[in-house]
Amino acid sequence: MVAPLAWITGSNGLIGNYVVQSAPKFAPRWRVRALARADFDLLDFAAVEREFAKDKPQLVIHCAAISTLAAAHKNPDLTRRVNVDVTAHLAGLAADVQFMFFSTDLVFDGRKGNYVETDAVNPIHVYGETKLAAEQIVLKNPRHTVIRTSLNAGISRTGSRAFNEELRLLWEKGKAMDLFTDEFRCPIFAGETARAVWELMNQGRTGLYHVAGAEKLSRWQIGQLFAARWPQLHPKITPGSAKNFPGPPRALDTSLNIAKVQKVLSVPLPGLGEWLAANPNEPF
Numbered sequence: 001m002v003a004p005l006a007w008i009t010g011s012n013g014l015i016g017n018y019v020v021q022s023a024p025k026f027a028p029r030w031r032v033r034a035l036a037r038a039d040f041d042l043l044d045f046a047a048v049e050r051e052f053a054k055d056k057p058q059l060v061i062h063c064a065a066i067s068t069l070a071a072a073h074k075n076p077d078l079t080r081r082v083n084v085d086v087t088a089h090l091a092g093l094a095a096d097v098q099f100m101f102f103s104t105d106l107v108f109d110g111r112k113g114n115y116v117e118t119d120a121v122n123p124i125h126v127y128g129e130t131k132l133a134a135e136q137i138v139l140k141n142p143r144h145t146v147i148r149t150s151l152n153a154g155i156s157r158t159g160s161r162a163f164n165e166e167l168r169l170l171w172e173k174g175k176a177m178d179l180f181t182d183e184f185r186c187p188i189f190a191g192e193t194a195r196a197v198w199e200l201m202n203q204g205r206t207g208l209y210h211v212a213g214a215e216k217l218s219r220w221q222i223g224q225l226f227a228a229r230w231p232q233l234h235p236k237i238t239p240g241s242a243k244n245f246p247g248p249p250r251a252l253d254t255s256l257n258i259a260k261v262q263k264v265l266s267v268p269l270p271g272l273g274e275w276l277a278a279n280p281n282e283p284f
Helices: 014-026 045-055 069-074 076-093 126-138 163-172 190-202 219-229 272-278
Strands: 005-009 031-035 059-062 098-104 144-149 176-180 207-210 236-240
Touching: 005 014, 005 045, 014 031, 014 190, 045 076, 059 076, 059 190, 069 076, 069 126, 076 098, 076 126, 098 126, 098 190, 126 144, 144 190, 163 176, 163 219, 176 219, 219 236, 219 272
Parallel strands: 005 031, 005 059, 059 098, 098 144, 144 207, 176 236
Antiparallel strands: none
């Protein structure tokens, strides 16, 4: 009997790569097709339809996106096409199978923090708006799942996709970085995100879940964690305020309450500080 096939889009991105690499451990009965831009363009709907009809995947984990505030702010039309139209197209093709979509804590305006899945959403920039629009499309299908996550740490294929990689690259060049003391997220190691997603899939969970670190940290606190991990780089960080940021508006506290997902996972999600302390030999 042939094992079922899973499509994982955005496989060259940070989270997508961890989802692909962890599949043999957490989803051994599945075959995986890791999809990147070199395979075919997700905006070429005819090509996507041909490949879908040929492969007949029984699961789609959709990680591909324009995923930074700066990129979304620079090109809002392309961001809507990639984040909304592509998601709608894939969700339609996968109407009768499992479909898991990665969204973001930035669908919230950051005025409250500790957001649960039922809290009112109110994105304040194009990136959050497009992710929310895609969420609403996905959640119309009771077979489908939305995963809202936060900052993910790890090692990407390009070496420049994760926030910890950005810090390291600057410090290796001897540069300093201003980090906000008043912007809060729930950072998480991307491998933990991948583990949670595979477990939710294996359990057949659908609907909306917050998957993030168990600890709320400011950008400044995150920087301090990595500065302590890499003393050999002589890291330089200075405290700053998001209120002085010249770019797109920033939501100040989009920390996610993860109680819902913690109740169903076999191993709870850790905070980033806890994970770093428990994994001193990870290569970052």
